[in-house]
Amino acid sequence: MKNLKKITALTLCMVLVFTLFACGKKETTSGEAEPVKWDFCVINSLTHPSSVLCQQFADEVYEKTDGMVQITVRAPGELSYSANDYLTAVGDGSIQVSDVGSNCYGVLDVGAMSVLPYLADNIEDMDKVMNIIQPYLDKELEKFGAKYLFYYTWPAQSIWTGDTPLNSLEDIKGLKIRTSNNELSELVKLWGGTPVSLTGSEVPAGLQTGVVDGVITSAYGLGGAGWDDSLNYGLITDCQIIPDYICVNAEEFESLPQETQDIIMELAAKYQKLMNESMFADEQTWREQLAEEGITINTASDEETAEMKESIQEYWKEWAEKRGGECTEVLDEIIEALGL
Numbered sequence: 001m002k003n004l005k006k007i008t009a010l011t012l013c014m015v016l017v018f019t020l021f022a023c024g025k026k027e028t029t030s031g032e033a034e035p036v037k038w039d040f041c042v043i044n045s046l047t048h049p050s051s052v053l054c055q056q057f058a059d060e061v062y063e064k065t066d067g068m069v070q071i072t073v074r075a076p077g078e079l080s081y082s083a084n085d086y087l088t089a090v091g092d093g094s095i096q097v098s099d100v101g102s103n104c105y106g107v108l109d110v111g112a113m114s115v116l117p118y119l120a121d122n123i124e125d126m127d128k129v130m131n132i133i134q135p136y137l138d139k140e141l142e143k144f145g146a147k148y149l150f151y152y153t154w155p156a157q158s159i160w161t162g163d164t165p166l167n168s169l170e171d172i173k174g175l176k177i178r179t180s181n182n183e184l185s186e187l188v189k190l191w192g193g194t195p196v197s198l199t200g201s202e203v204p205a206g207l208q209t210g211v212v213d214g215v216i217t218s219a220y221g222l223g224g225a226g227w228d229d230s231l232n233y234g235l236i237t238d239c240q241i242i243p244d245y246i247c248v249n250a251e252e253f254e255s256l257p258q259e260t261q262d263i264i265m266e267l268a269a270k271y272q273k274l275m276n277e278s279m280f281a282d283e284q285t286w287r288e289q290l291a292e293e294g295i296t297i298n299t300a301s302d303e304e305t306a307e308m309k310e311s312i313q314e315y316w317k318e319w320a321e322k323r324g325g326e327c328t329e330v331l332d333e334i335i336e337a338l339g340l
Helices: 002-023 049-064 083-091 102-107 110-115 123-142 182-191 200-209 219-225 250-254 258-292 302-311 313-323 327-338
Strands: 036-041 069-074 097-100 146-154 158-161 176-179 194-197 214-217 233-236 242-249 296-299
Touching: 036 083, 049 069, 049 258, 083 097, 083 102, 083 146, 083 242, 102 110, 110 123, 110 242, 110 313, 110 327, 123 146, 123 242, 123 258, 123 327, 146 250, 146 258, 176 182, 182 194, 182 214, 182 313, 200 214, 214 219, 219 258, 233 258, 242 250, 250 258, 258 296, 302 313, 313 327
Parallel strands: 036 069, 036 097, 176 194, 176 214, 233 296
Antiparallel strands: 097 242, 146 242, 158 214, 158 233
8 A cells, every 4th residue: 555655656746747847848859948930920912011021020039039939921811810810810829920900900999099190190209109008008919818019100191182183181172082991081071071991902993983082091002002003193191100010929928938038029129110210211212203203292281280180189089988998098198298
């Protein structure tokens, strides 16, 4: 009986040791820790400037962690997830890193506030907005099992038309304008226009047949989509900046050694700055190129912009009240921080 007890105790000890070992780092047969392998789903083709920079981020993570974190950047459709699925997929661990774009904002509250028109019209103001939003965004992402790494923005949105010259916001009255989100639709109504919902692939035909008179997008987006062949006028309004959030599976991230986590967060801060600078530089290049192609581009006056920022605040407050939670308090904090 004593021998049986000894054998049982020994067996339990062995099970405990094995369990502790299994819960620790994965190791190779030589005793070295195995590299962590992550998939990173982006929303654009791998040759798109944003995806190229995401690849550079992945490469530098590999280098700085001495190969211990290997990130493979995946093009849309390469894995069986659409961009609409990226947040839930990264949260449940189906993928480890993803580019969470505005198509996922419907399930966020404070995290979606950054797309409010005229809230921020330059990267410095967007940084202020994100500094206020981030603690709340962290909590919202945590519910999905995701962790925020960094954000990058698409260039500021402006308005472009085919046949109607644009000298001021007054010229938008009565026009049918394609918008890409509900917030911009409300802005078009405020301008006196009619918002129209079209997919990106429907825009060229819509412009040619008169279904829409114009579109709201950036010069960067306009040129990249090839819509410039159907447009002749532009009015720079910088009316909306749309950030994307680069997120990682929280459990995967927290399983890394603290030193490795710190390296990734340092690189996240670096690439947030780098990607935003790149996007806004590309926007300026595209504006110059479109002007050279013959598109007549004007800029909304400071007076018009100031008037819009004041008049649209009522919509901001309605938006925050409908979203509920802490949105109203956060919006007040943002308005104060931006001096609006």
